[in-house]
Amino acid sequence: xxxxxxxxxxxxxxxxxxxxxxxxxxxxxxxxxxxxxxxxxxxxxxxxxxxxxxxxxxxxxxxxxxxxxxxxxxxxxxxxxxxxxxxxxxxxxxxxxxxxxxxxxxxxxxxxxxxxxxxxxxxxxxxxxxxxxxxxxxxxxxxxxxxxxxxxxxxxxxxxxxxxxxxxxxxxxxxxxxxxxxxxxxxxxxxxxxxxxxxxxxxxxxxxxxxxxxxxxxxxxxxxxxxxxxxxxxxxxxxxxxxxxxxxxxxxxxxxxxxxxxxxxxxxxxxxxxxxxxxxxxxxxxxxxxxxxxxxxxxxxxxxxxxxxxxxxxxxxxxxxxxxxx
Numbered sequence: 001x002x003x004x005x006x007x008x009x010x011x012x013x014x015x016x017x018x019x020x021x022x023x024x025x026x027x028x029x030x031x032x033x034x035x036x037x038x039x040x041x042x043x044x045x046x047x048x049x050x051x052x053x054x055x056x057x058x059x060x061x062x063x064x065x066x067x068x069x070x071x072x073x074x075x076x077x078x079x080x081x082x083x084x085x086x087x088x089x090x091x092x093x094x095x096x097x098x099x100x101x102x103x104x105x106x107x108x109x110x111x112x113x114x115x116x117x118x119x120x121x122x123x124x125x126x127x128x129x130x131x132x133x134x135x136x137x138x139x140x141x142x143x144x145x146x147x148x149x150x151x152x153x154x155x156x157x158x159x160x161x162x163x164x165x166x167x168x169x170x171x172x173x174x175x176x177x178x179x180x181x182x183x184x185x186x187x188x189x190x191x192x193x194x195x196x197x198x199x200x201x202x203x204x205x206x207x208x209x210x211x212x213x214x215x216x217x218x219x220x221x222x223x224x225x226x227x228x229x230x231x232x233x234x235x236x237x238x239x240x241x242x243x244x245x246x247x248x249x250x251x252x253x254x255x256x257x258x259x260x261x262x263x264x265x266x267x268x269x270x271x272x273x274x275x276x277x278x279x280x281x282x283x284x285x286x287x288x289x290x291x292x293x294x295x296x297x298x299x300x301x302x303x304x305x306x307x308x309x310x311x312x313x314x315x316x317x318x319x320x321x322x323x324x325x326x
Contacts, residue, residue, distance in 0.1 A: 002029045003311070005048040006066065008059045009033060009075060016300065020050075023304045027311045038062050047071065048310070050303060054081050063087065071310050073303050076290075077152075078233060080206040084326045092310075093320040098151040099302035100290040105155030107289035108201055108231045111255035112139070112160070115227045116199070118253075120283050137198070137227065139163035145197045147171045147213075148204035148232055149184065156201055157181050169193065187213075194218060199227045206233035207324040216241035225251035231289045234259040243274035246281055255283040262287070 005028040007020060017032060024030070031042055038061035046066045052075040054060055063069070064086045072082070077097040087093075114120060116137040125132050142165045146153040149170030157168050157180035170181040177184040185193065194200075200222065204210045214228070214237040222228075230237060239260045246254055256276075263270040276282050309316045 002027060003048060004029050004031070004042055004046040005050065005307075006036070006043065006046045006062060007032045008049055008051045008054075008062060010052065010056070016296070019297070019300065020304065023301075024307055024311065027308075033059065033062075036062070038065055044068060048073070048307065050075065050307065051082070052076055054083060060086070071307075071316075073307050073310075075299050075303050078205055079320050080233065080325065082325075084322060092316070093322065094306050094310075094316050095318045095320055096299060096303045096306075097318045099299045100295060101151040101155045103292055103295065104152050104203070104231055104289040105159055107257065107285075108152070108156050108203070108229055109159045111229050111231070111257065111283060111285070111289075112199060112201065112227065114283050115229065115253045115255040121280055137225075139165055139199070141166045142198035143167045143169070143196050144199045144201065145169045145171060145194070146181070147200065147202040147236075148210075149176065149181065150203065152203040152231070153201075154178060154180060156203065169197070190218070191221065194221045195223070197226060198223060199229065201229040202232045202236060204232040204236045206235055208326070209324065210236045212236070212238045214238065214242070216245070219245040222252070224249050225253075227253045227255065229255045231257050239273055243276060243279075246276070246279050250281055253281045253283070257285045257289045258287055 005024065007030055010033060012032060021030060038058060043062055043065045044067055047068060047070045049063065049066060049069055049072045051059065051072060054063060060083055063083060067088060069088050069091050072091055072093045074095050077095050079093060079095050116139060118134055118136050122132055139160065140163055144160060144165050146156055149172045153170060160168065161180055168181045170177060170184040171187060171190060173186055175184055175186060204213065216238060219241055242254060246252060259272060261270060261272050271277060306316050
């Protein structure tokens with residue numbers, strides 16, 4: 001008997017659905033989100049679920065009713081939106097980490113350069129006929145720190161290395177190091193070295209331990225003209241602390257692609273809880289680091305390869321430590 005798979009992804013085209021059927025249809029009986037209701041009898045039999053963002057009420061109800069789930073594969077790297085407490089205790093969860101690591105890293109480097117060279121500020125003033133004389137930062141000879149040194153962090157370091165920084169420091173709890181960084185430290189050592197950092201780049205996931213990790217205490221220990229880039233998750237930074245720090249330290253610059261508040265529907269005007277948009281020393285983008293033409297198919301392909309590993313009884317990649325979230 002084929003395993004039952006729930007594909008809880010929104011706005012799938014028929015082309016995408018056919019692609020999923022071609023990849024795993026031989027092994028599974030597939031039900032798509034827009035073709036199934038939360039009380040469908042097959043939901044209880046489902047062993048596998050492929051999800052993206054589990055914020056929708058229908059998706060959460062289906063997951064809550066899927067009492068026999070054994071494996072959840074996410075389409076994105078972040079899993080903080082999953083309803084962990086409502087899932088079966090023995091379910092295995094795998095993220096899609098690494099699927100777009102190169103693309104996110106490219107965007108992170110773009111944000112870093114934009115902030116360091118004050119491009120947004122100069123552009124805005126030039127449009128008003130004003131020639132500013134602020135001095136841009138050099139990447140060369142800078143000390144760069146990458147928080148959450150994993151797949152994205154590695155790709156960031158690889159791209160920044162040719163700029164000849166003085167040092168690149170990776171931060172991760174495993175102590176993992178490669179040839180792209182000069183040293184690695186664990187998170188509990190951060191306070192001792194943060195004062196020498198010129199550019200801090202965060203690719204941290206949002207877990208119970210990383211929420212608010214970049215707080216007032218850490219910001220106060222950074223250089224007054226340092227640069228903070230975030231392509232991980234918004235709430236790893238204390239929002240109030242960052243806003244006040246930017247307001248009180250005009251030489252400090254933040255470049256953010258991830259946020260605390262998001263629009264509830266497409267086109268909705270959305271600001272944060274603090275008026276970051278009124279500040280000059282910030283670069284803001286609408287969570288676009290992982291997007292490019294054709295990105296959805298790449299994410300889908302990467303996720304389905306992991307599902308195939310599960311179906312073949314092989315070791316799956318990117319297993320999530322549930323204890324990091326509950």
